[in-house]
Amino acid sequence: MPRAATSTLLREPDGSLVRCTTLPGGLRVITEHVPGVRSFAFGVWVGVGSRDETPAQMGSAHYLEHLLFKGTSKRSALEISASIEAVGGDLNAFTTKEYTCYHARVLDTDADLAIEVVCDVVNDALIRTPDVDAERGVILEEIAMTDDDPGDSVHDEFAAVLFGDSPLGRPVLGTRETIESISRGAINRFYRGRYRPERMVVAAAGNLDHARVVAQVRRAFDPYLDHGVDVAPARRRGRSQRRMNGLRVTPRQTEQANLVLGVPGIARSDERRYALAVLTTAFGGGMSSRLFQEVREKRGLAYSVYAYSQGFADDGLIGVYVGCTPSKVHTVIEVCREQVGELVSAGLTPEELERGKGQVRGATVLGQEDTGARMTRIARSQLHDEPLLSIDQLLARVDGVTAADVQEVAADLLAEAPSLAVIGPFDDHQAFAGAIHPVAG
Numbered sequence: 275m276p277r278a279a280t281s282t283l284l285r286e287p288d289g290s291l292v293r294c295t296t297l298p299g300g301l302r303v304i305t306e307h308v309p310g311v312r313s314f315a316f317g318v319w320v321g322v323g324s325r326d327e328t329p330a331q332m333g334s335a336h337y338l339e340h341l342l343f344k345g346t347s348k349r350s351a352l353e354i355s356a357s358i359e360a361v362g363g364d365l366n367a368f369t370t371k372e373y374t375c376y377h378a379r380v381l382d383t384d385a386d387l388a389i390e391v392v393c394d395v396v397n398d399a400l401i402r403t404p405d406v407d408a409e410r411g412v413i414l415e416e417i418a419m420t421d422d423d424p425g426d427s428v429h430d431e432f433a434a435v436l437f438g439d440s441p442l443g444r445p446v447l448g449t450r451e452t453i454e455s456i457s458r459g460a461i462n463r464f465y466r467g468r469y470r471p472e473r474m475v476v477a478a479a480g481n482l483d484h485a486r487v488v489a490q491v492r493r494a495f496d497p498y499l500d501h502g503v504d505v506a507p508a509r510r511r512g513r514s515q516r517r518m519n520g521l522r523v524t525p526r527q528t529e530q531a532n533l534v535l536g537v538p539g540i541a542r543s544d545e546r547r548y549a550l551a552v553l554t555t556a557f558g559g560g561m562s563s564r565l566f567q568e569v570r571e572k573r574g575l576a577y578s579v580y581a582y583s584q585g586f587a588d589d590g591l592i593g594v595y596v597g598c599t600p601s602k603v604h605t606v607i608e609v610c611r612e613q614v615g616e617l618v619s620a621g622l623t624p625e626e627l628e629r630g631k632g633q634v635r636g637a638t639v640l641g642q643e644d645t646g647a648r649m650t651r652i653a654r655s656q657l658h659d660e661p662l663l664s665i666d667q668l669l670a671r672v673d674g675v676t677a678a679d680v681q682e683v684a685a686d687l688l689a690e691a692p693s694l695a696v697i698g699p700f701d702d703h704q705a706f707a708g709a710i711h712p713v714a715g
């Protein structure tokens with residue numbers, strides 16, 4: 275049997291230890307031993323998401339996430355969920371534009387069970403026609419639920435405007451039309467062709483022994499591993515097709531207008547991501563942020579307002595979300611554009627800079643206080659083929675952000691003409707046309 279390659283990636287001052295083993299065929303198993311805890315978080319991360327779909331396959335990755343819990347040759351759907359819940363654990367999954375994750379969190383004494391069940395779900399799903407038909411209705415209900423929440427669906431509308439008819443511009447859930455037309459055969463081909471070990475990362479964090487986890491994962495994956503060759507992880511190439519300076523107004527008789535105003539951002543590996551995190555946090559990341567103070571506290575124009583950024587393998591976005599009464603929507607947009615313009619021309623104040631850095635530092639540390647979050651961090655580093663930095667290294671990167679760094683990022687990214695998505699009781703698209711001109715810096 276070919277030998278697996280193991281390396282130590284990180285040793286933290288608190289005694290935690292991150293190790294990674296690459297099994298034959300390219301399957302990576304990464305673990306973090308966390309001293310002093312009694313929990314065990316485990317996940318199988320598949321480098322397949324909605325951006326890997328063709329237009330006809332829209333929604334397949336998410337559809338498949340549902341179907342994998344419907345039964346394997348060893349377990350029924352009830353047995354899958356009951357086995358983890360019987361020991362007080364959690365079992366779930368989620369799909370994004372770039373990956374899908376199946377995960378469980380249990381007591382450390384039940385680690386073997388979590389590994390066995392999650393690996394079984396990922397590797398041996400039956401994808402039966404009755405299950406495909408039954409789950410179709412569930413997913414259509416999920417799409418309807420999202421459509422009924424404009425505060426959620428406006429982000430899909432914004433992605434469609436910003437990235438156009440490209441994989442990043444399409445909704446993860448798919449559309450009613452594509453879900454209704456997907457066949458069992460198409461879903462099964464998507465599963466068999468994409469869920470390959472070389473596309474996967476297996477991650478665990480908590481009170482664990484790396485060698486034991488690797489041994490169990492190897493046993494679970496053995497029939498699917500290519501023992502004759504070491505396969506490099508699949509890498510995504512290409513760039514999204516952007517539709518710049520876009521506008522989408524979706525008429526809907528709602529009591530509130532929901533909008534996202536934003537621009538293209540940066541890829542998640544871009545070194546400017548630390549400056550961008552400080553910028554978006556100080557600008558619209560909390561009650562002390564500039565946007566919250568200007569839009570809500572001083573003017574009372576909205577209840578919810580925030581700024582955010584999201585990075586993908588080769589692209590990104592920056593957005594400002596606001597929910598307000600329809601009569602105030604144009605004033606809200608004007609105020610947001612004015613604040614973006616001031617940010618482009620003058621950057622953050624020293625107080626805003628330090629407050630933003632403090633918020634990012636706190637979120638970085640506090641976000642790693644449970645084993646599930648730690649498992650997610652190490653998994654993403656492997657899945658995205660990025661170096662795993664220690665918490666101290668991450669904090670140092672944040673501390674190193676200067677006012678000049680933030681203003682440079684603001685000038686580079688925020689000065690261009692934005693795109694706008696609006697959902698609300700509006701029929702006149704032209705009334706919003708002025709919002710998509712370049713901001714005055």
